[in-house]
Amino acid sequence: MKSAEEIMEILDAYDLTGSFRDAGELAGCSHHTVKHYVDRRAAGGELDQTAARLQLIDEYLPKVEEWVERSFGKVRADVAHEKLVALGYKGSERTTRRAVAKVKASYRSGRVRVHRPWVTEPGMWLQYDYGDGPVVDGVKTVLFVAWLAWSRFRVVLPLRDKTMPSVFAALDVTFRRLGGVPTYVLTDNEKTVTVEHIAGIPVRNQQLVTFAEHYSVVVHTCVPADPASKGGTEASVKISKADLVPKDTNLREEYASFAELEAACEAFCEKVNTRAHRTTKRPPIEMLAEERARLHPVPARAHTVAFGTTRMVPANTPMVMFESGQYSVPHTLLGATVWVRTHGVGEDEWVVIVHVGDDGPIEVARHRRATPGTPKIDDGHFPPQPSGPLDRQPRAKNAAESEFLDLGEGARLWLVEAAAAGTPRMRVKMTEALALAKLFDPVEVDWALGHAAVHGRFAEADLSSILDHHARQPGTGEHRASEDSSLTQGTAAWARLGQRSTADGDGEVTR
Structure with missing residues (x-):
């Protein structure tokens, strides 16, 4: 096959001489070659195209076109070949693949989506x-x-x-x-x-x-x-x-x-x-x-849906349910609506609770994921709790109880201990204590009540007996250490240790 330069030389020689033989002698080739390229130039290159030959698949092409149409151009060539063999086709699978590809290309030629360039505008x-x-x-x-x-x-x-x-x-x-x-x-x-x-x-x-x-x-x-x-x-x-x-x-x-x-x-x-x-x-x-x-301005407050799922805080318990778990919120939100969502995964997962008030959205709580039956509680979300059953303090309900408790801590202690001991007629004894407080110093009566509570003396005359004994003691009735006296026990009794006991005339035994 001649190169492009050789072909141009052959054609140039023919244009110069006008003779196939002379042009062939000048170009160094056969006059038949000169005639071939001259005729091809005159035919506009159509002589280079090979003649179409009949193929075994030609009579089956209408069926292939039908399958391509029905499948919207998605039928596979191997599937089409199996169907053609069942119809009596004797050709190779390679020929089938070429035919299917050609039919698909023809099918898509009129159905190609043409994309027009998108010219965007700022802020749109x-x-x-x-x-x-x-x-x-x-x-x-x-x-x-x-x-x-x-x-x-x-x-x-x-x-x-x-x-x-x-x-x-x-x-x-x-x-x-x-x-x-x-x-x-x-x-x-x-x-x-x-x-x-x-x-x-x-x-x-x-x-x-x-x-x-x-x-x-x-x-x-x-x-x-x-x-x-x-x-x-x-x-x-x-x-x-x-x-x-x-x-x-x-x-x-x-x-x-x-x-x-x-x-x-x-x-x-x-x-x-x-x-x-x-x-x-x-x-x-x-x-x-x-x-x-x-661009348009962004609202100062985010839309509430962005904060999560709405939950209503109960009127008496600052806890909300979310995905089978309970989470605490500040007790000041009782009866309010909050939004709950999760953020993060695994160890970084948090349950975020937001409340939208007059000052805008505020995150009020953030907890780790809770499990059913194990709520997440923040002690700071609850107010000071009243005294429980193990630490109940007396609170006056009427004037008489208030007057009795005003005596002091001894009266309060007596009330608690006497109630725990199941003391009968407590209100009568409280009235007697108030009467004694008018006869004696109220401080002395409060001391006597505390003394009675410590020693468990809740009988009828115990309070007056304690006051009487306290009044007969010298000074304040209290033993105090000084330069002349000590609170330690004496050793005089140890001096008679080991001596024989003798009976006196009255039958008494002395040591």
């Missing part, structure tokens, strides 16, 4: 999607990936799940990181967004509607099972998973805690948002500074 569109996150402490996580269309700014947050409180909390964090709220939000048809489709029209979740009204944003969903309608986040999810999920390709180790995963997501966002994007040739964080002027 935010897309978000989810990706399978890494396993932390045996629990699978979710990666929430948001993508601001114009600036290409990305926000990646780890979530425990895709429940409504988790998703709305992630959106609130995203808006605050962006510094504003876009006009539209585009996402998939999750149950948190779309309840159902009627005649192809998505029916929005009612809680999503209130969320969108709170942030002044319009939520749209893509066509079901059509990832191409939100390709920005699809690519962002793919890149995020490739970098954050431990694989052999990124050599990333397993995460020891949920907090470590959160730190990795923040580091990833900082990396991708500070380097130049391949489309805009500018770092997304610089473009975000320009786009913020087109």
Whole structure:
């Protein structure tokens, strides 16, 4: 086969001489060769095309086209070959594969989806999607990936799940990181967004509607099972998973805690948002500074759904139930409504309780995960408890009891000990004590009551007997140590130890 330069020389020689033989002598080839290339030039290259030959599969092509149409271009060549053999086809499987591929290409030629370049506007569109996150402490996580269309700014947050409180909390964090709220939000048809489709029209979740009204944003969903309608986040999810999920390709180790995963997501966002994007040739964080002027302000308070599931605090017990566990809240919230959600996984999992009051949302409690039958209690959430059955203190209920208890601590002690001993006619004895307090010094009566309580003397005349004995004692009736006297026992009795005892005239025995 001649090269391109040789062919050009042959044609040039023919144009110069006008003779096949002369041109062949000048070009150093046969005059038949000269004629071939001259005729090919005159025919516009059509002579190079080989003639189509009949093949064994030609008579079966209508059937192959039928199978491709019925399967919407998804029928496999090996399956088609088996069906053709059953119909009497004698050709090879290789010929079948070529025929099926040719029919499929013809089928798709008129059905190719043509993508028009999307020219975005600043502050208009935010897309978000989810990706399978890494396993932390045996629990699978979710990666929430948001993508601001114009600036290409990305926000990646780890979530425990895709429940409504988790998703709305992630959106609130995203808006605050962006510094504003876009006009539209585009996402998939999750149950948190779309309840159902009627005649192809998505029916929005009612809680999503209130969320969108709170942030002044319009939520749209893509066509079901059509990832191409939100390709920005699809690519962002793919890149995020490739970098954050431990694989052999990124050599990333397993995460020891949920907090470590959160730190990795923040580091990833900082990396991708500070380097130049391949489309805009500018770092997304610089473009975000320009786009913020087109974003709407973020409400000062987050939507309550972002705080979790609502729970009503009972009127007499500051405990709330959440996922089969009990958790304490401050007793000042009795009868109030709180929001409960979880944050983190494994050892880093917390149950967060938020109350929205006049001053806005405030986190009022944070507990570790409770198990059924083992509530999580913070002693600071409860007021000082009244005295229990082991430490009950007397409290006056009427004037007589108040007057008796006013005598002092001795009277209180007498009341407690006498009641414990089951003393009969206690009220009569309390009245007698008050009468004695008018005849004697009330301090002496209180001392006598305390003395009687210590020694268990609760009979009728015990109190007056103690007062009488106390009054007959010299001084105050108390023995005190001094320079002339001691409180130690004397040794005079030991002097007679060992002496014989003798009986006197009266029959008494002396030692």
